[in-house]
Amino acid sequence: MASADDQEEKNATISDITSHKSSISQDKDVEGLTTNVETLKTSEFSEADAPKHSDKEEAPVKISDAQGKDDENPEEFLLEEKPIEPVFDGTEIPESGTQPSSVWPDKAVALKNFVKEKGTVAMTTLIRRLSSKKEEGGSPRMDDKSDGDKMEVPASELKEEYPKLEERSVWNPLSFIKIGRDVQVEQTQTESSVEVPAMKGRIVIYTQLGCQECKAIRSFLREKRLNFVEINIDVFPSRKLELEKIYGSYAVPKVYFNDELIGGPKELSDMEASGLLDNKINEMMNIEPAASSPLPPLPGEDDESASGKLDELAAIVRKMKEVLKPKDRYYKMRRFSNCFLGSEAVDFLSEDQYFEREEAVEFGRKLAINHFFRHVLNENIFEDGNHLYRFLEHDPIVMCQCYNIPRGTLDVMPKPIVEIASRLRLLSHAIIEAYVSEDGKHVDYRSIHGSEEFKRYVRITEELQRVDLGELSREESLAFFINLYNMMAIHAILSWGPPTKAMERRKFFGDFKYVIGGFPYSLSAIHNGILRSNQRPPYSLTRPFAPRDRRSKVSLEYPEPLVHFALVNGTRSGPALRCYSPGNIDKELMESARDFIRNGGLIVDAEAKVASANRILHWYSVDFGKNETEVLKHAANYMEPTKSGELMELLANTHLKVTYQPYDWSLNI
Incomplete structure (x- = not known):
């Protein structure tokens, strides 16, 4: 039986397929317009359901004035297309077994009929919208342009569609996360009911990785609903030296209430038993921290990420960017943005580094191997001639979808x-x-x-x-x-x-x-x-x-x-x-497998002869075995010995019924 969640996933898959088809096709049946019916259907879905803040698609297309000339026909060229990677998002086809390919012909026919049916409705909607716009005297939108018109994209629309290119001052993803530190609060409680008391003072705890007493103090303060600042001396080694200088030892944990050293878990427990802790907390509500109080970690404190030896190749590449001035070009009937010719790079290297052309080509390959630029279609490393190359930070996918390159390529030499x-x-x-x-x-x-x-x-x-x-x-x-x-x-x-x-x-x-x-x-x-x-x-x-x-x-x-x-x-x-x-990866993975399987990942009811498995074991069954029995035998290795024995006996002597648990996509807060 297909669940409601499975049906939602199926609809999302259909929408995703039709949206991809619409991006590479054109429809000229309605008054010479280039708007595709399937594109209209997909846009209606995305406007209603998909949040704009997560729309990180291909880089915005820049249309130059030269494109409107009479000697160039925009229809003769294809826009640059980014390769589509297969992505699994939990989509499950209802009533399908472990071999999904066997039902694809029926799915294809159903999809074709679905698109035809929706296409008729979308065409009617399109004509009605265009008619209403003409009656109102309004100008059609950009996607409703007739052939040959110059496409001009307002900057405001580009900023809205590609939020990574601008600072998102209004968008706050944390507004979707309702519950903060306290993980024991019931889900039904509102955010206002779990707010901690406002405190002018500051609680600071010094901790260290792997310290059990530090974990105890964290738990104690969280149970008391107290905000605190944690300073890990392994992450901030300068604070370790600070502790040793003041106290002659860097033993942790240490708890500060403003500038007063409280101590560790024992001292906190004693204060709570005597009632002094509540009095101290009440004082902290109204007393701001003194200048001598420990400070929270400062931005960039003990941070070595910006350090390193300057890469001499990066200096040459920086000059290349200034001289070559990458721009949009056509290659194999497709347009690519922010590109330069291989011959232009060879000319620059020959003049700047006093190379012969053969030497310049070899040096260009060295730059490409070090990931400063690459061929737009990855056809070669670097060659002289009309091949197109693009700097790493100019790649549309890198510009719009990569979140660890906000300031361009780093100029320091790569570390191991x-x-x-x-x-x-x-x-x-x-x-x-x-x-x-x-x-x-x-x-x-x-x-x-x-x-x-x-x-x-x-x-x-x-x-x-x-x-x-x-x-x-x-x-x-x-x-x-x-x-x-x-x-x-x-x-x-x-x-x-x-x-x-x-x-x-x-x-x-x-x-x-x-x-x-x-x-x-x-x-x-x-x-x-x-x-x-x-x-x-x-x-x-x-x-x-x-x-x-x-x-x-x-x-x-x-x-x-x-x-x-x-x-x-x-x-x-x-x-x-x-x-x-890396030193204990195999052992740690086995521990994680045992923890997952024993805590609801696989539940066996010996009396009912039913096994209920997490859907992960179904989605990735090919990694665990050739069939369902082998998958269960693999999972049995990580169950408790008694449960494992029951499962193996059921597999050997009876026909075991296997069900898969609904997957909870809710946030793990």
């Missing part, structure tokens, strides 16, 4: 990926300890958004732009990409807000990206392209990386099925959020 991964892992560990519940199932997004640790994390991700990913071993690659995926999901939620509909989830998994090693990676590309060894996402016909895609070299040699119990995309039905280290 192992070093960057270690620093990112340290911050991930600190963020998870400070702002995630003990069981890893509840995340305090509001506090993460305002923390200096997260801001530093985002700054460090900028160093990934031109790194060499080939230096990573299997274990290092697993830990790095799992941790990066989980933090990218948090970054996406804080930037866009949590996705609530199928179309929003499709954008969430496919359009929020980081530039890593010169190429954009989405959440889906990391999950299915790298960690699953470039396997097709569920209910998709293509792999994430094409055969010529250079990102395929980063993929794991073999898919690792246990990553499904470690990747967290901000949902309640997903696994617990943890930080993983």
